[in-house]
Amino acid sequence: GQSLEQPSEVTAVEGAIVQINCTYQTSGFYGLSWYQQHDGGAPTFLSYNALDGLEETGRFSSFLSRSDSYGYLLLQELQMKDSASYFCAVRSAADYKLSFGAGTTVTVRA
Amino acid sequence: DTAVSQTPKYLVTQMGNDKSIKCEQNLGHDTMYWYKQDSKKFLKIMFSYNNKELIINETVPNRFSPKSPDKAHLNLHINSLELGDSAVYFCASSQDHVNTEAFFGQGTRLTVV
Numbered sequence: 001g002q003s004l005e006q007p008s009e010v011t012a013v014e015g016a017i018v019q020i021n022c023t024y025q026t027s028g029f030y031g032l033s034w035y036q037q038h039d040g041g042a043p044t045f046l047s048y049n050a051l052d053g054l055e056e057t058g059r060f061s062s063f064l065s066r067s068d069s070y071g072y073l074l075l076q077e078l079q080m081k082d083s084a085s086y087f088c089a090v091r092s093a094a095d096y097k098l099s100f101g102a103g104t105t106v107t108v109r110a
Numbered sequence: 111d112t113a114v115s116q117t118p119k120y121l122v123t124q125m126g127n128d129k130s131i132k133c134e135q136n137l138g139h140d141t142m143y144w145y146k147q148d149s150k151k152f153l154k155i156m157f158s159y160n161n162k163e164l165i166i167n168e169t170v171p172n173r174f175s176p177k178s179p180d181k182a183h184l185n186l187h188i189n190s191l192e193l194g195d196s197a198v199y200f201c202a203s204s205q206d207h208v209n210t211e212a213f214f215g216q217g218t219r220l221t222v223v
Contacts, residue, residue: 033211041216041217043200043202043214048211085151087153090210091208096160097158098155098210100153102151103151103152103153
């Protein structure tokens with residue numbers, strides 16, 4: 001089966017940088033994805049890493065190290081609207097299951 | 111146009127009742143899912159269909175029965191509802207069964223009283 005671990009919560013001030021780490025165990029691997037979910041909303045796709053390295057999309061970047069089974073999501077220039085839960089997810093090559101971590105609640109303070 | 115739409119958005123019902131949640135996607139995706147999100151926000155896969163065929167069937171009570179009449183629709187029927195079924199149920203779709211970009215519906219908040 002798959003397991004993903006990420007911190008449960010992070011608090012930071014506006015303008016700061018936050019890094020959310022994710023370690024995973026899976027049978028086979030199609031890549032690491034990140035999703036954002038605001039309270040009362042649906043998860044929305046943020047980024048995907050299939051290969052090692054850093055992917056940058058505006059203020060958000062995502063990193064993957066396949067050899068370490070580790071990745072992170074970097075949120076830069078934090079804004080109040082970034083307060084949300086962030087989930088890492090992996091797709092297993094063994095059973096095609098798309099599994100999510102327990103989520104990290106990011107709270108941005110003024 | 112909503113990409114993945116599910117109805118109803120809210121559902122309050124008594125224990126023992128039977129209820130259904132409907133889901134439709136207009137993205138032309140091959141794969142659809144049902145996830146359950148509990149009060150601690152954990153997203154748990156329940157079922158996955160690829161081109162109308164069931165490919166993932168997690169350890170879910172057999173009171174839960176999915177049905178995919180075509181690849182654009184995936185419905186969830188729940189029999190004999192229990193208090194522990196209260197949760198938010200999300201329908202989602204992806205282009206295929208290996209793509210990790212999933213599109214989620216707005217969720218159905220089910221409350222069993």
